[in-house]
Amino acid sequence: MKKLSFVCLSALIAGFCFAEETKPAPNPVVVPFEMLKSGHMAVQVKVNGIGPYLLIFDTGAPTSLVNNKLAEEVGLFKGKFKSPFAMFGSQGQVKIKKLAVGDQEAEDLEAMIMDHPTVDTLSRGVGKALYGIVGFPFFARFKLTLDYKAKTMTLIPSGYKPPDVTKAIVAGLLSSGSKTLAPSAQWGMVASKEVGDDEDGVDVKEIIPAGAADKAGLKRGDRLLTLDGRWTDSMHDLYEAAGFVKPETSVVVKIKRSGKEVELKVTPTKGF
């Protein structure tokens, strides 16, 4: 009976929370996917209301791809010059007004028109027509839960606005190729890693009195293994991990002290 009353209670709380919200939380949309025998996942996609077409769902794809056949059928070429000499039928970038994966729709998405040879090869291999790849510009907008066992993905709008990846790449190519790693908050400690030291972690070389690390009980000589769940195997690692932690948030650091692993909570301050 205990379990039962707990369930009822949480149901009551949920109702209360919803009543407090000014905007109703967006509903999760569950989309089934098909596992292809090649180990890829495929989803039913409608473009501008036309379809469904079977596309690969690919978290490793920075952009979405649609092939020329799909582009032709849903009218993506309207007002667009179509080059007959393009490599792999590549017709460049387009903006898709509406793209729905299962019942989840998104608007104004970047995509490339291209007959990607890998998609074609795959298509022949699995004996199904595949029309392209759904990538980052679509899935990044959602809190995405992938479940291979249930063969479903669950999508809830997250509010994240994906940047234009093509622009990001160009900016990256034009950048100097150097960067400075900076913590986002002040920890009050100095670490070091000797040349030739291949063991996990970095050495805590100095704890600055009255700083955040000092208050949390870190000591000189501790071996710092992780910071907020991130490995700190090098000085770069340490600074990068510290870059993810906002000031005044309490996070766990894992250290090794006299042969034992210990977890401490540190709250870095707003400073530098």
Added chain:
Amino acid sequence: MSYRPVLLTILVVPLLFAADAPNPRIYEVPYKTTLPKHIVVRVKINKKGPFNFILDTGAPAMIIATKVGEKAGLSNGDDGWAVMDRLEIEGGPTLVKTKARVETPFQLEGMNGLGLAGMEIHGLMGYHILARYRMEIDFTRDKMTWTELDFNIPQPGRIRGGAGSAGGLEVMGTLMKNLGGFLGRKPNPEITLRGFVGLTLENGDEYPTVVGVLESGPAGKAGVRKGDFILKINDRSVTSVGDILRFAARKPGGETMIIRVKRKDGEQDITFKTGEGI
């Protein structure tokens, strides 16, 4: 009689709870993104690493660049697969005796050759690893949530010789790598570490205010005091803590920093060298 369906629902709920796997392990897996926004997780293979892998549902298995495979002591066996004794994913998920393919995919050659990712990418993590977890990916957070699934997927089968050709695209990888050589780009950017100052700050009514000084830190030793207002850093006017931190984030250790502070007795410039530390 309308209470009947209600009762039924309540009875079903505990059953659903019972049907769940007993305490599946849940991991918070940190990730970072490449410049073109691939999701990158870090792994250690046979205790070597960390290595950067793209979380790629478009890859049928785990694919490890040849160089990394050598470091981890892996080579493809007769069936075309190497066996990782231990695969440790940052955040905790760990797999033993798991198959992976040692091979440098053309996509990686291109990306690393041009320095496109902003970091060296060592491989792709695909279906045979990912399918063991329910993965929650949310770009408004800096970690993913992975829940271990009670789902034993078959290990990948034999790779036949010559299969898996990318139909001409591998040429592009080599092409891009060579192009990268002309441009003089490296897969990893040159990295410097930001210098340490030792001040805690809050936004004041008019100027950012020093609310804490680490006495043995560079600014403390140089004479910056609690209660000082900060007007300028290296001749650049600052109006908020965010301003200061963004500016200072680009200043490596060992550089000269001049802070103009305002106190009761007027303004003064305080000069020191930034130190090391976080």
